[in-house]
Amino acid sequence: MGWIGDTVDSVKSIQIRQLLTQAVSLGMIVTSALIIWKGLMCVTGSESPVVVVLSGSMEPGFKRGDILFLHMSKDPIRAGEIVVFNIDGREIPIVHRVIKVHERKDTGEVDVLTKGDNNYGDDRLLYAQGQLYLQRNHIMGRAVGFLPYVGWVTIIMTEKPIIKYILIGALGLLVITSKD
Amino acid sequence: MHSFGYRLNGLLTFSLTILAIMCAITSLSDNLNTPSPSAEIQIMNINWFQKQPQGNDEVSLTMNISADLQSLFTWNTKQLFIFVAAEYETPKNSLNQVSLWDAIIPAKEHAKFWIHTSNKYRFVDQGNNLRGKEFNLTLHWHVMPKTGKMFADKIVLTGYSFPEEYR
Numbered sequence: 001m002g003w004i005g006d007t008v009d010s011v012k013s014i015q016i017r018q019l020l021t022q023a024v025s026l027g028m029i030v031t032s033a034l035i036i037w038k039g040l041m042c043v044t045g046s047e048s049p050v051v052v053v054l055s056g057s058m059e060p061g062f063k064r065g066d067i068l069f070l071h072m073s074k075d076p077i078r079a080g081e082i083v084v085f086n087i088d089g090r091e092i093p094i095v096h097r098v099i100k101v102h103e104r105k106d107t108g109e110v111d112v113l114t115k116g117d118n119n120y121g122d123d124r125l126l127y128a129q130g131q132l133y134l135q136r137n138h139i140m141g142r143a144v145g146f147l148p149y150v151g152w153v154t155i156i157m158t159e160k161p162i163i164k165y166i167l168i169g170a171l172g173l174l175v176i177t178s179k180d
Numbered sequence: 181m182h183s184f185g186y187r188l189n190g191l192l193t194f195s196l197t198i199l200a201i202m203c204a205i206t207s208l209s210d211n212l213n214t215p216s217p218s219a220e221i222q223i224m225n226i227n228w229f230q231k232q233p234q235g236n237d238e239v240s241l242t243m244n245i246s247a248d249l250q251s252l253f254t255w256n257t258k259q260l261f262i263f264v265a266a267e268y269e270t271p272k273n274s275l276n277q278v279s280l281w282d283a284i285i286p287a288k289e290h291a292k293f294w295i296h297t298s299n300k301y302r303f304v305d306q307g308n309n310l311r312g313k314e315f316n317l318t319l320h321w322h323v324m325p326k327t328g329k330m331f332a333d334k335i336v337l338t339g340y341s342f343p344e345e346y347r
Binding site: 082104 | 320
């Protein structure tokens with residue numbers, strides 16, 4: 001009970017300058033996180049330099065909840081590479097392996113067929129109606145490295161958004177009530 | 181400065197940093213390994229070789245694949261993903277790669293093997309250019325680590341060719 005009284009007192013005793021300083025430091029933290037994210041996007045050449053594995057279609061190599069680091073270089077796409085791609089009309093990116101490549105002589109463009117390691121058949125069922133291959137513009141990046149388990153944080157926050165709100169609420173409360 | 185919350189925060193940050201550094205060093209230790217793999221693929225039989233109704237050539241073949249990939253395993257290796265791909269050139273395409281068979285090798289003991297198999301995935305060309313064509317069979321491997329950077333390499337075996345006529 002005394003703790004609640006102290007919190008109420010501290011909320012009442014906030015001065016404007018202190019509040020503004022805290023708001024600015026919070027803003028600095030958020031913007032530096034954004035700078036790091038955008039910088040990573042430039043360095044790796046990919047729209048989304050880090051993705052979380054959402055399904056079990058690449059087991060036992062990648063399990064649900066692992067993170068993949070992506071890189072998109074100008075090198076041609078070759079069989080065996082693990083690529084992350086978007087299908088027109090679907091927003092969730094898919095992480096599968098390339099099993100077939102046809103590269104055109106004249107334009108250098110590629111037709112690519114993918115398949116998840118743990119799936120029985122190739123991905124033609126996932127592609128848009130009538131689409132037989134993927135092209136380079138569908139592919140967001142190649143997986144070059146991986147960290148196990150770290151992605152569960154993102155999965156939990158996406159599937160149970162109440163936890164996200166609780167976390168942000170608690171952080172906001174912490175910022176407001178801390179003395180320094 | 182000495183409340184439970186601050187101490188917990190400090191502990192958490194420190195342990196996460198240490199964990200990240202350990203993962204990075206583990207991944208770097210993979211570079212110390214110098215692998216010396218070997219492989220051999222024999223085509224035992226061309227089962228059939230037809231042109232599909234849509235106009236694409238398709239072939240079914242049976243292969244003998246033997247390989248020794250034990251030197252690729254390190255303490256940071258979770259599994260090895262290997263596959264055999266046929267690579268060839270056609271008038272329209274500068275490179276075609278078709279994966280015929282793949283496997284996951286979970287441990288070093290299984291990395292020295294011999295298998296007699298027909299192609300797991302259908303060998304369909306983009307067109308009908310396969311008659312009499314020469315092609316390479318490459319054994320690719322992708323080292324999937326327990327944490328960190330993934331490596332990939334291959335062995336190219338040349339000298340294979342399709343029959344001159346459909347059968």
